[in-house]
Amino acid sequence: MSQPVSVAVIGVGLVGGAFLRQLALPALAPHFRLVYLSSSTRCIFNAAGTQLSALASATDAPSIDALLTRLTPLATTGKVVLVDNTSAQAVANAYPHFLKAGVSVVTPNKKAFSGELGLYKEIVQAQTEGKSRALGEATVGAGLPVVQTLKDIVATGDKVIRIEGVLSGTLSYIFNTFSPPSPSSSSDLPSFSQTVRVAREKGYTEPHPGDDLDGSDVARKLTILSRIVPELADVLPQGYASVDVQSLVPKGLEGCKTGDEFLEKLVAHDAEYAKLREEAAKEGMVLRYVGVIDVERRVVKASLEKYPATHPFATSLGGSDNILSFTTQRYSPRPLLVQGAGAGADVTAMGVMGDLLKLVG
Numbered sequence: 001m002s003q004p005v006s007v008a009v010i011g012v013g014l015v016g017g018a019f020l021r022q023l024a025l026p027a028l029a030p031h032f033r034l035v036y037l038s039s040s041t042r043c044i045f046n047a048a049g050t051q052l053s054a055l056a057s058a059t060d061a062p063s064i065d066a067l068l069t070r071l072t073p074l075a076t077t078g079k080v081v082l083v084d085n086t087s088a089q090a091v092a093n094a095y096p097h098f099l100k101a102g103v104s105v106v107t108p109n110k111k112a113f114s115g116e117l118g119l120y121k122e123i124v125q126a127q128t129e130g131k132s133r134a135l136g137e138a139t140v141g142a143g144l145p146v147v148q149t150l151k152d153i154v155a156t157g158d159k160v161i162r163i164e165g166v167l168s169g170t171l172s173y174i175f176n177t178f179s180p181p182s183p184s185s186s187s188d189l190p191s192f193s194q195t196v197r198v199a200r201e202k203g204y205t206e207p208h209p210g211d212d213l214d215g216s217d218v219a220r221k222l223t224i225l226s227r228i229v230p231e232l233a234d235v236l237p238q239g240y241a242s243v244d245v246q247s248l249v250p251k252g253l254e255g256c257k258t259g260d261e262f263l264e265k266l267v268a269h270d271a272e273y274a275k276l277r278e279e280a281a282k283e284g285m286v287l288r289y290v291g292v293i294d295v296e297r298r299v300v301k302a303s304l305e306k307y308p309a310t311h312p313f314a315t316s317l318g319g320s321d322n323i324l325s326f327t328t329q330r331y332s333p334r335p336l337l338v339q340g341a342g343a344g345a346d347v348t349a350m351g352v353m354g355d356l357l358k359l360v361g
């Protein structure tokens with residue numbers, strides 16, 4: 001067997017914890033050496049190997065610069081991968097430095113690939129300069145094969161015409177539950193705030209659920225996909241902030257600092273959402289939050305739409321399912337479809353682990 005790959009893990013929350021459990025599986029563990037672990041407050045480094053139980057008693061404060069200094073010499077003698085399981089912009093901003101030092105990056109964190117075009121281009125450039133790669137399959141559709149599928153479509157000379165679908169596990173769960181195609185009675189249906197609360201408990205939401213409800217998480221995913229399509233490479237200079245997006249956050253709740261405060265205040269707006277649901281139901285429709293990338297029109301947008309209760313977005317989605325439809329020159333008129341759970345710790349960790357496995361060997 002070749003030398004184990006050194007793995008540095010930042011973020012040991014929901015996804016990070018599930019990732020570490022997969023890394024410890026007997027079939028996988030021999031290929032890797034865990035050399036670094038960090039939460040937002042503490043970290044531990046040991047080039048000979050460490051484990052999660054050691055982090056609780058660690059006393060060092062995390063520092064990206066110190067980590068870069070420690071990983072750089074390891075990358076001159078073997079493979080080193082940084083696994084960023086945070087949603088921190090500060091960690092994302094450092095990817096180019098790690099990549100230039102020969103350290104590959106694997107992440108479910110959307111920030112680096114969906115922000116300012118400058119950072120994205122630096123990341124692309126840094127990979128071509130060294131032996132390192134940056135992979136983010138879990139940034140769109142969690143463990144579903146979305147990012148690699150689109151890269152393969154492009155790399156094999158096909159032309160993308162349109163990508164559309166339900167790209168948020170949280171918003172999928174919320175509307176599949178809140179606005180089902182055939183409710184037994186409207187009095188059995190849950191309130192909007194209660195549905196959001198359960199989505200958070202199930203581990204589908206971003207650390208702050210407002211980032212799902214304001215559409216920015218979907219906008220980030222649309223940006224990540226758009227940048228893979230050559231015709232749209234520069235269409236979103238400010239990244240997700242350039243996407244035409246409909247926010248579902250009620251006025252007055254935009255500034256909530258914590259997820260808890262957000263959920264408490266959301267209750268006061270339940271009647272507004274119930275009205276939207278009723279109006280749709282009267283027309284035989286359901287509510288679904290969808291994203292669209294129209295390549296020819298150079299349109300990238302995300303919005304809450306009404307669909308007939310018989311439409312596949314109404315009947316075939318359950319739980320946190322994402323569905324993505326790729327219409328291309330080859331896959332036309334019948335599109336290539338990818339569907340399945342699009343959020344949750346275990347399926348997201350699978351996307352991260354799958355990327356890490358691409359770097360072994």
Ligand SMILES: NC(=O)C1=CN([C@@H]2O[C@H](COP(=O)(O)OP(=O)(O)OC[C@H]3O[C@@H](n4cnc5c(N)ncnc54)[C@H](OP(=O)(O)O)[C@@H]3O)[C@@H](O)[C@H]2O)C=CC1
Pocket residue numbers: 010011012013014015016038039040041062085086087088090091108109110138139142169203204205206207342343344345348
């Ligand atoms: N949940 C899901 O279904 C999916 C999540 N993702 C992405 O996965 C990532 C992680 O999500 P999730 O696990 O749910 O989030 P959590 O909030 O559960 O975990 C985040 C972890 O990151 C740590 N952290 C935060 N900021 C820093 C920092 N600056 N330096 C070091 N560590 C930091 C936190 O430390 P501490 O414990 O000290 O707060 C915590 O360990 C996010 O980018 C999210 O968008 C992607 C696809 C699906």
Ligand SMILES: N[C@@H](CC=O)C(=O)O
Pocket residue numbers: 139140141142167168169170171204205206212217342343344
């Ligand atoms: N909060 C996100 C998690 C995955 O990216 C979602 O709900 O889709």
Ligand code: NA
Pocket residue numbers: 137138139140141142143144145146147351
């Ligand atoms: Na994916």
